[in-house]
Amino acid sequence: MSDRVERKRLLMMKILRESGSPLSSQRIQEQLTSRGMDISERTVRFHLQALDNQGFTGYKEKKGRFLTPRGLMELSRAHVYDRVGFLSSKIDEMTFRMTFNPETAEGTVLVNLSLVEKRYRDALGDKISPVFSSGLAHGSLMALVDEGESIGESVIPRGMVGLGTVCSITFNGALIQAGIPVTSVFGGLLEIHDKAPDRFTAVIKYDGTSLDPLEIYITSGMTSTAEAARNGNGLIGASFREIPSSARDRVKETDARLKGRGLGGFLKMGYSSQALLDIPVGDGRTGLVIAGGLNAVAPLVEDGITIDSKALSGLIDYSVLFSYEELSSRLSRLK
The missing domain is CATH 3.30.70.1360 (mj0159-like)
Structure with missing residues (x-):
């Protein structure tokens, strides 16, 4: 995985962590855009599916994506916060x-x-x-x-x-x-x-x-x-x-x-x-x-x-x- 792709996915995980509740792909896309990242909702869904497969995120019906305990540990490891x-x-x-x-x-x-x-x-x-x-x-x-x-x-x-x-x-x-x-x-x-x-x-x-x-x-x-x-x-x-x-x-x-x-x-x-x-x-x-x-x-x-x-x-x-x-x-x- 390229550094650019990893940064995008880590930022998505960071947004989920900070929200404290499940978010839809549209809401995540809006958050990314507000932080200066030009990305489509379709691309966001693609990356979220990859994060699901890694066990870093999960999906709750009608509510959206949430960060798993494994995802939280990955964020800590990656030192996402500056x-x-x-x-x-x-x-x-x-x-x-x-x-x-x-x-x-x-x-x-x-x-x-x-x-x-x-x-x-x-x-x-x-x-x-x-x-x-x-x-x-x-x-x-x-x-x-x-x-x-x-x-x-x-x-x-x-x-x-x-x-x-x-x-x-x-x-x-x-x-x-x-x-x-x-x-x-x-x-x-x-x-x-x-x-x-x-x-x-x-x-x-x-x-x-x-x-x-x-x-x-x-x-x-x-x-x-x-x-x-x-x-x-x-x-x-x-x-x-x-x-x-x-x-x-x-x-x-x-x-x-x-x-x-x-x-x-x-x-x-x-x-x-x-x-x-x-x-x-x-x-x-x-x-x-x-x-x-x-x-x-x-x-x-x-x-x-x-x-x-x-x-x-x-x-x-x-x-x-x-x-x-x-x-x-x-x-x-x-x-």
């Missing part, structure tokens, strides 16, 4: 593809994925719940994925369980759908003092890294999220966004709707053209501080449990999410 690119580009793309509507509580949301060995499952609920209940996670909902199942581009390995936490970029998606432009500036370590955001002690700009800052801080053991949840003082992962000051009231309305759906919003909002937690903003801009979705699993690392986390792991349907209070009971039902 892994050397900047994180800001991925944030923009994933934000655009989110479809969640706060009014109807329908559509897809962005999630992070953390892999944990099943032998730790009895301890997970007690370690994770305090972060949610203290408001230091992003929202109050999460997902649970068993071994052999998939989320985004990742298949859960044998002996592991996947914890899906709502990514804070979901907030960006909701703002974009409301017609409000938003800029993700950086991710950092946020000091919590007396249960309130106090200052950033370290930052990494999104347009200068290919890795998620919160992944770096958590895996490096730089957070004290469990302590912050327990007594109101500690270091957590958070991000800084900017919005037009003229949209401030509309952002507050969107924030309230998202929180009402359990998806979380901002921890702190600044004022027009004024620094927020000593972080300057441009003229006519307002700053936002938002808790990181991966904060929920940070106490596991802080307690010496090895996890493998990936921010912006993929899109899942909102209906799959459940309250963190159900985690322990759901874990107990796993084989």
